[in-house]
Amino acid sequence: MSIRLLPPTLVNRIAAGEVIERPAAAVKELVENALDAGASRIDVVLENGGQTRIAVVDDGCGMSSEELLLAVERHCTSKLPDDDLLRIRHLGFRGEALPSIGAVSRLEITSRPRGSEAAWRLRVEGGEKGALAPAAHPPGTRVEVRDLFYATPARLKFLKTPRTERDAAVDAVQRLAMAWPQIAFSVTADEGRALLKLAPASDRRTRLAAILGRDFADNAVEIAAEREGARLSGLAGLPTLARATAKDQYLFVNGRPVRDKLLLGAVRGAYQDLLAGDRHAMVALFLELPAEEVDVNVHPAKAEVRFRDSQMVRGLIVGALRHALAAAGHRASTTVAATALHAFRAPPSMGMLALQPRPSARELAEAQALYAPPPAAAEPAPAAAEEPEPAELYPLGLARAQLHDTYILAETRNGFVLVDQHAAHERLVYERMKAALAANGVARQALLLPEVVELDEKAAALVAGRAEELAQLGLVLEPFGPGAVVVREVPALLGDKVEVAALVRDLADELAELGEAFALKERLEEVCGTLACHGSVRAGRKLSVPEMNALLRQMEATPHSGQCNHGRPTYVELRREDIERLFGRR
């Protein structure tokens, strides 16, 4: 066996295996190149999910004939002028994408530099570079990729259906488009059908609404926070807008879409006690920080990054989200009301009703008398003739009735709200318990047999290093030689079935990965949650009007009261316009 230098074509194909794993990856690389070239509009065409043909056309700076020849060579890039990997300002920096694509497909690039009259075309087929040919083209670049992976049939086998590949490609463009609102994007399918069409937007919210839907934009809070030179902006969905998967969490670092564990963990942390474990918040968050604070060169597809100060980044995200969500208070998402609206249906046949004469005033009065509560029978009259306050004063209005002993109907200034009494009360009890925990500290059960937990040396040091903070949460431990800690006291709230070793190991993992002791907080809050559920008024219990109003007033005063501990809404609101729409008055 002899060692030899691999021929460049093979090297490129190997690289392609990492960088270009599917059509969407090629699309992403090409659109990034267009963005790097300063384009103001980018058009993408996908044929057969991108497998037969991908075309990306931009109006960016373009390339001269010499540049064109270099662009398809390995490790040729215009984007690292000062050879400094620590200061990456473009999306591309490896000079790897074009040669990789060229190695596994039939690639054709046509380009005309801005300010030049001449356009040139270059073909690369399965890694074989063709000759330059003059062409006709407006300023900018057009890259066409045909028969992707024809040169690597093994890869071809792993592709999913054209439809799935196409969706992934559109998703890749959408993600980039979120980060670049001023730029126009389009994606067209082979038959000319528009899959995505985005006009230049003046701000990010407009762009996000165009991509993720109005519902998201209307039911998200604006995030804007800054810490030590890092800036976080974007939109965070209300907990009631949560999804079953984490797919709708869009995260960006310096304009680069990423799926980074640390960032996802921070988002989870921020929503931790607002969502049930299997629900996921919808967010689009943009983190901007000095290039030297972040290493983007850690993942072949650049989907992950590494931060110099990950604690700071995590703190920034958790802090900013929590703050904004708490400020949103009792707001529940309007999509909830929208879903409710759809459920109201007009009676199947209006004809019959129309034939009936309008009820006379007398009949109406009779009917009203029938439905009015019996005079001061069931309920003790609310404290001596207290003037009913005008509904305007309160966001959640005044209680008018209880339906099915389960829902409170309250009239608000411009509509009505329907409150799920159990869910709402549960949240109130829970928030109160949390406040008590924070104020009085966590009671600790001392252990008769202190438990030694074996960890690796690094993890043990990490956990022991945070002993003070953990003690505040009721877990008292100290180092026990290298690679172990000894637990002396545990939070009494967890009862006598705490798996101390498992808890400490989870904590060690989280401290290493996310920098915060979630496992413990989560368990404490979970217990609070269960207790709250048991300690709150059930559905089916009759409430008096003062009781109902008291509940509404407490909800207004309590943060996060818009959803119960499981992320379900505690109330829905129907605005007057909605009601009018229902009856065709609008």
Add this chain to the structure above:
Amino acid sequence: MKLTIERAALLRALGHVQSVVERRNTIPILSNVMLKAEKGKLSLAATDMDIEIVERVPAQVSRDGATTAPAHTLYDIVRKLREGAQIELDAGSDRGSMTLRSGRSTFTLQCLPPEDYPHLAGGELPHTFQLTASELKQLIDRTRFAISTEETRYYLNGIYFHATRSNEMPVLRAVATDGHRLARVEMMCPEGAAGMPGVIVPRKTVGELRKLIDENEGEIGLALSETKIRFAFGEATLTSKLIDGTFPDYDRVIPTGNDKILEVDCKTFAEAVDRVATISTEKSRAVKLSLDKNTLVLSATSPENGTATEELEVRYNAAPMEIGFNSRYLLDIAEQIEGEGVQFAMSDAASPTVVRDTADPSALYVLMPMRV
């Protein structure tokens, strides 16, 4: 196999053995009870591979033989038959099924061959001694509540029995702890037990054993090795694997120098703790004990409900102190005290407290405080 047996006798024996059979089994034969007719007796056996119970009952056997039948189904059938009924069990020569007849009812049950039935009983059990039913009951009942249910420290999931010396006397001790509290009960060492190894009897075994003790008076024969233990009651025998682990050196955590001694009427104390704890809604109902000369003030606070206090007259002559406990643990221990008085020996708010029955030195409890 063919025999006739009285319903009550069969039901009683089945009741004992079927409770070790797990509801869900991946090994089909473990759902069955082994039935064996021989010399005028029917013997029934069931196992979950960790515990085996064998019981023999008199029956009119007309043909010796053996089979295995679904335990829970058989039990349910016998339970539903009329009181006083005679039951005929007949497993034909093909042995794939057994017919049960009683009055006008006939059931045919699918059976599995008895040769495949796993036996736990093998192996030598060199240490043997006798205990009375009430002695064993004391050892179990006064420690059982402290058995841990947390599975990572599996060696705490049972009662530790061992022979040792206490005040120069040989004793047999039972100890259980869940890491928050500990219970230790001892008795004069019965003959033959002195040389036994320390063994941990699993929680499930303790439960099964307890049921058998209730129905059998008199002597129980114990036989054990380092891995197995057997309890022989008249006609029933329970054999169990032991927990393969080392019980912690519990003596080290029992303080000997606690000099702040509180003595109080047990019933009064327990009632007061129960009352005061009512105020807290939490699971960890903390109760604070504030001690001063001959007075004890119990108190509890709940951020939700408010506070509760109750003053008790006690015997206490040491320096004033305060200490908190989980009220449930206090009540659990109070329940174990049979005499009138209970004694607490304390050191400080962070250290273990020793609790005893003032009239009975054989049992001792250690409790860790709760800290706020």
